[in-house]
Amino acid sequence: MDGNGRWAHNKHESRQYGHKIGSSKVYDVYKICTDLGCKSATFFAMSSENMQRDNDETEFISQLLVSSIEKHFLDLLENKIKFKVIGDTSSLSNDIKQLINTTEQATKNFTEFKMYIAYNYGGQWDILNAVNLALSNNDSITHDTLSNYLSTENDFPDLIVRTGGYKRLSNFMLWQAVYSELEFLDILWPDISRRDIELIFEQYTATKRNFGIVK
Numbered sequence: 146m147d148g149n150g151r152w153a154h155n156k157h158e159s160r161q162y163g164h165k166i167g168s169s170k171v172y173d174v175y176k177i178c179t180d181l182g183c184k185s186a187t188f189f190a191m192s193s194e195n196m197q198r199d200n201d202e203t204e205f206i207s208q209l210l211v212s213s214i215e216k217h218f219l220d221l222l223e224n225k226i227k228f229k230v231i232g233d234t235s236s237l238s239n240d241i242k243q244l245i246n247t248t249e250q251a252t253k254n255f256t257e258f259k260m261y262i263a264y265n266y267g268g269q270w271d272i273l274n275a276v277n278l279a280l281s282n283n284d285s286i287t288h289d290t291l292s293n294y295l296s297t298e299n300d301f302p303d304l305i306v307r308t309g310g311y312k313r314l315s316n317f318m319l320w321q322a323v324y325s326e327l328e329f330l331d332i333l334w335p336d337i338s339r340r341d342i343e344l345i346f347e348q349y350t351a352t353k354r355n356f357g358i359v360k
C-alpha cells in the first residue's frame with residue numbers, strides 16, 4: 146500500500162492524513178477483491194524497515210490498525226473472514242496485542258476467506274521465524290515444513306500488487322513470492338479504485354502460469 150505520504154503531500158496534508166485515508170480503503174479493497182473471486186488477501190501496512198520511521202508515524206499506524214479492527218470486527222464475523230496480523234507484533238502494547246488476539250481467535254476457524262495485515266513484517270523475518278519454530282519443535286528444515294511454519298501457513302500469493310510506482314518487493318513474502326505474478330501500479334494507494342482492481346484481475350486471468358515447467 147505504497148504512496149500514502151505522496152498522496153497527502155500532493156494535497157498539502159500531513160503524512161498521517163494520507164495513512165488515515167489509506168487505511169480507510171483497506172476493507173473496501175478487500176471486499177472488491179472478494180467480489181471478483183479472490184478469497185485471500187494480505188495488506189502490507191508496515192515493513193520491518195518502516196518501523197525505523199519517526200515514532201509518531203509508527204504509533205499513528207498502530208492506532209489505525211486498532212481502529213480498523215474495531216470498525217470491522219463484526220463484518221469479519223458476519224462474512225466469515227479469517228483475520229490475522231502477520232509480522233513481529235512483540236513491540237505493540239498489550240492492549241493492541243489483546244485486540245489482535247481476540248480477533249484472530251474469533252475468526253480462526255473460518256476457512257473460505259482470509260484477510261491478513263502485515264505489520265512490522267519482513268520476508269526475511271518470516272523465514273527466520275519459521276526456521277526457529279521448526280527447530281524448537283525438533284522438525285527438520287525441508288521445503289514443506291518451512292512453508293508450513295511461515296506466517297502465511299503454506300498459503301502462497303498468486304498475485305502481488307504494489308501501488309506507488311516503485312518496482313521492488315521491499316522484503317515482502319520473499320519465500321512465498323517464488324511464482325507470484327507481480328503488478329506495479331503508478332497509482333498512489335489512496336487513489337486505487339474498483340476499476341484498477343478489475344483491470345489487474347483481468348490481466349492476471351489472461352496470464353498463462355506454468356510455474357517454471359514447459360507445458
Ligand code: FPP
Nearest residue numbers: 146147148149150151167168190209210213
Ligand atoms: C507506504 O506509503 C505506506 C505505509 C508505510 C503504511 C501503509 C499503512 C496504511 C495504509 C494504514 C494502515 C492500515 C491498516 C489497516 C493498519 P508511504 O508512507 O511510504 O508513502 P510515500 O512513499 O508516498 O511516502
